[in-house]
Amino acid sequence: MPTVLVTGGAGYVGSQSVLHFKELGWRVLVLDNLSTGHHRFAQYSDLFCRADLINLEEVRRAIGIEPLDGIVHCAARSLVPESIREPVLYFRENINGALNLIQAAGPIPIVFSSSAATYGEPSKVPIAEDATAKPVNAYGFSKLAIEQALAFSGEAYGTRSVCLRYFNAAGADPKGRVGEHHAPETHLIPNLIKVAQGQLGSFKQYGADYPTPDGSCVRDFVHTLDIAKAHEAALRYLWGGGSATTLNIGSGTGFSVREVLGVVNELAERPVAVEVCERRKGDPASLVADISKAAQVLGWRPQHSTLKPMIETAWAWHAHP
Template identity: 45%
Template sequence: MAVLVTGGAGYIGSHTVAALRERGEEIIIVDNMQQGHQEALLAGKLYKGDLRDSDFMDVVFGENRIDAVIHFAANSLVGESMKEPGKYYHNNVYGTLCLLEKMKQYNVGSIVFSSTAATYGEPENVPIDEYDRTLPTNAYGETKLAMEKMMKWYDVAHGIKYISLRYFNAAGAHESGAIGEDHSPETHLIPIVLEAALGKRPHISVFGEDYDTPDGTCIRDYIHVSDLADAHVLAVERLRGGADSSVYNLGNGKGFSVKEVIDIARSVTGRDIPAVMEPRRAGDPAVLVASSERARKELGWSPSRNTLEQIIASAWQWHSAHPEGYRK
């Protein structure tokens, strides 16, 4: 039996494909290549196409014996989602509806969903746990929450079991150095800091240094992408074992500040990384950190690459060897 990975040529998807390969899984990948890179795939059978294309998805399910799905395919830029909410609802929500309908049609009963801690909105508690309210503050988070709710009702009506994994910031690169993070445009802090280290940016902007945190800058949760990939594989195994549907946070439990990220990047790279202080951005909470105690207990997830030095060093290995990303 095979695992279908939607969005598998993307950043987290490709690392999950690598993790599945290490476990000897048969892997089927669907990606429309909007943000994916074929060069990032270390294994698997790739189908280039869109979840919303019914005939295309009939080919994917018809040609393969799929028993589980890991669903990454989605647009994920917060700022863009606020300008083009229709694009996010059509691709994220309608795309997931099409996927669930195909799973129902072909009797595939398990899906692991790459969600986001943006479903919580402004945190009630730090660290955030799974029982906190969900009140997204942007269209991206709202579509992810809608996707989760849709899965709940497909479970009620059709018995399709799901595990939703909520997390903030994936970072780092595969230990082989073969795959890493390459977005266009790039919006994530660690690769932007490393672009400054490479001289591709004149400086890194720090938005606000007067927050109620130890050094005045925002604190965020960073998890090594390979640890995230492992969590998705563990979730597949849990569903295969007959577990009920569930939601899990994935986090490091404490978080790192913007200044900490920059300082450790300077140490890891040995480069001067100029930082320019800018005014706060609207809507940036001081601290966003998720608790992963439930995932550790029930999934058996134990991240092994959880120091900021490890995360940034692995990212630097990839970015310094691929300064233009996957582009030749």
């Protein structure tokens, strides 16, 4: 039975992976500072260690509690608008935190939560991993810098890692145990649902004049359950001797903001109040993953990322968070 540490295991993506690993019968430790995470989510693990990644001694202590077979590194600051306002914070915390983890982990394999934000404005969609990585905000740059730190550490110290570039994480645990619970919430689906359920006044649609079929942005949504399975597949790949690689994790299908709105309207059985605003700087028209490399390298394919059922799990979660 493997023992795995999930950093950020009290957060949205990490907690679903904790539950998945527990269902596999694995032993799971969580390292989290609860800055955006929730103590009740961490309680699904075998052991919760409240620690801050930017403190090397705390990281060393957490990693030294018991022998680990792998680490899934989800902990990060991940609000794009905040990273535009506070770039130094993002560079300092995300990068230093990851460097401390790499240093403390030594030979323990690491699966890193990277992001489609590493690509910036893509010149071709669907986006493959060999597309130019040119992030347009400090969040995306911090993720790219960590990918590079892992690559150089592989050459220098033998660090073994897989970087998973998630597109838009979505959905919630079908059993309602964990789900998206951010304050502020910056993501499309939870914000639309909150308006529909009366928890927010109106939804702002940024841009209606993009070169897309309905003028709204197109994004790729992937269920956190599929991300959890990608984490499992990446760990098994590393345990089987797989070499460092970077893989897209998405559904491989794009849906526009208006299409997502259509599903939420259907679930709400009435139209959600939408305020159409100017485009936001740095929002590409379309971000859709080419997921063929993940299928080829890990044998991973999304199984839970069909739009309506995915939004239904989020709807149920937000009704009783």
